[in-house]
Amino acid sequence: xxxxRAKIDLTKFCDKQNPCxxxxxxxxxxxxxxxxxxxxxxxxxxxxxxxxxAPNCEQIFKKADENSPYExxxxxxxxxETVICFDCKGxxxxxxxxxxxxxxxxxxxxxxxxxxxxxxxPLGDLTIALSNVYLDLIRKExxxxxxxxxxxxxxxxxxxxxxxxxxxxEGLLMPIKISxxxx
Numbered sequence: 001x002x003x004x005r006a007k008i009d010l011t012k013f014c015d016k017q018n019p020c021x022x023x024x025x026x027x028x029x030x031x032x033x034x035x036x037x038x039x040x041x042x043x044x045x046x047x048x049x050x051x052x053x054a055p056n057c058e059q060i061f062k063k064a065d066e067n068s069p070y071e072x073x074x075x076x077x078x079x080x081e082t083v084i085c086f087d088c089k090g091x092x093x094x095x096x097x098x099x100x101x102x103x104x105x106x107x108x109x110x111x112x113x114x115x116x117x118x119x120x121x122p123l124g125d126l127t128i129a130l131s132n133v134y135l136d137l138i139r140k141e142x143x144x145x146x147x148x149x150x151x152x153x154x155x156x157x158x159x160x161x162x163x164x165x166x167x168x169x170e171g172l173l174m175p176i177k178i179s180x181x182x183x
Contacts, residue, residue, distance in 0.1 A: 011023065
């Protein structure tokens with residue numbers, strides 16, 4: 001169910017390192033933004049062009065729709081802490097084999113990143129783990145967001161994306177893996 005369109009900064013859901021998904025793109029009747037872990041779509045925006053190299057997000061949405069019916073729940077509130085970047089040890093830089101400094105891609109040269117923690121959410125007889133960072137992003141950037149929990153989850157569902165709906169669009173969020181596998 002897609003409600004009235006709200007103004008959304010789709011670039012916040014894009015992968016800045018991947019040229020295929022660095023910017024929002026349109027396909028068919030939708031405009032998408034994805035980084036490979038989250039995918040947001042809104043009714044097609046005329047100023048966003050198609051991108052032939054972009055992934056076929058429609059297939060993922062069709063597969064997620066096969067898992068309905070959903071029980072819609074509010075996205076939980078949480079706190080996201082900032083920690084020293086593990087990749088660059090807080091320097092914001094990395095050195096290549098020629099001893100040249102480059103901005104760290106993990107922290108965008110900031111030296112700090114948001115600490116990712118698993119938020120466990122019951123899903124039928126299972127429990128899935130979703131990233132606190134993505135749930136916080138969804139709450140901050142999307143109007144009236146809800147998570148669609150599969151009413152009759154089976155063992156095969158933990159690796160399937162979780163459906164999201166919000167005023168003006170819908171999305172999918174992949175569960176995260178934690179020690180011992182996906183919960």
